[in-house]
Amino acid sequence: MWESQTFRSPSRRTLWVKPLAGGAMFDLPGIVAEQRLDVYTTLKAGGRAEYFYSARTRSEMANSAILAQENGVVQTILGWGSNVLPSDNGVVGLVTLNQAAEIECDQSGFVEVDSGAGFQDLFLKCAQAGLGGFEFAVGIPGTVGGALVSNAGAYRNNVSAFLIEIEVVENGIREWRTPEFMKFEYRDSVLRQIDAPQIVLLAVRFQLESRKRKDIYDDARDYQRQRIGKQPPSASCGSFFKNVVDHDLAQRIEGLSDGMRAAGVIPAGF
Known part of the structure; x- marks a missing residue:
């Protein structure tokens, strides 16, 4: 989950240095401080990560997780950045960008x-x-x-x-x-x-x-056509609602407004 606490700017910007029990230290090369997160989200919004690491392989993901967990560091995993909005106050601890994709x-x-x-x-x-x-x-x-x-x-x-x-x-x-x-x-x-x-x-x-490839692609194209017919063409935060029992979500937010802000004519509840 995204943390909403504020943090003081760390003095080191290229290596993460975490105090351990007994005063020992460890360094992780490639980790940077105060990294902007808006550039990694589809909403193009959000604050900064206290510490940020880009993991390119499964082993790098595992190593960063093991080090964080062994030393009590809060770790947040970021993928493609859809359906997330980092707090403007920043994200405490270590944010790891997961680029392991085999x-x-x-x-x-x-x-x-x-x-x-x-x-x-x-x-x-x-x-x-x-x-x-x-x-x-x-x-x-x-x-x-x-x-x-x-x-x-x-x-x-x-x-x-x-x-x-x-x-x-x-x-x-x-x-x-x-x-x-x-x-x-x-x-x-x-x-x-x-x-x-x-x-x-x-x-x-x-x-x-x-399954036959033709059948796979035919079904996929059909699903894609349905999505195109439902989704708004403009920028949006996407669709990440849960169905409401006995209610149609689109009907509940239809006409919803606050000053100059309003729910879209085609809402994200598609």
Whole structure:
């Protein structure tokens, strides 16, 4: 979760130096202080990270998570920056940009993917291999990790339905866990709870089924056409609502305004 506390500007800007028990120190090269986060979000808004690190591989993600957890440093993971708004007051601790994006799949339907890979990129890789299941991912922005955290889905599909294992760092330990670990619900998981444990998602394993490529692409194009017909053409924060029981969300916000501000004619509740 994004922290809204303020922080004093650190004096070092190219290496993160964290005091440890007994006065020892450790350095992580490449970590910078006071990094602007608006350039990493789709809203192009938000404050600065107290410390910022760009992880290019799964190993770099794991190492940063282990160091942060072993030393009690709050860590926030940032993917493609959709559906997030960093506080203008700044984000305390370490913000890690997850750029680990390897995707592997085979003809048996087994898929292993880094959590920083794009969800749509995962669909394309699987479709090229003749593996169906992620057609609904077309048009969903963000990473595989972000999709797992929110149990993303569309058109009566959820990403958790295809999950067989996840690799995480918890309490400084790197290990593979079963789907039950995530406690998936509708657009929810254990990592979205207010008291969520300090866990970093590294990689995911899925099991898909073989399907004709033509059928995969036909369904994906149909989903894309439906999205284009519903989504506003102008800039927006996207669609990240949860359905309201016995109510139509679009009807509830229709005509909503405050001075010069108003809900769009085509709202983000599409």
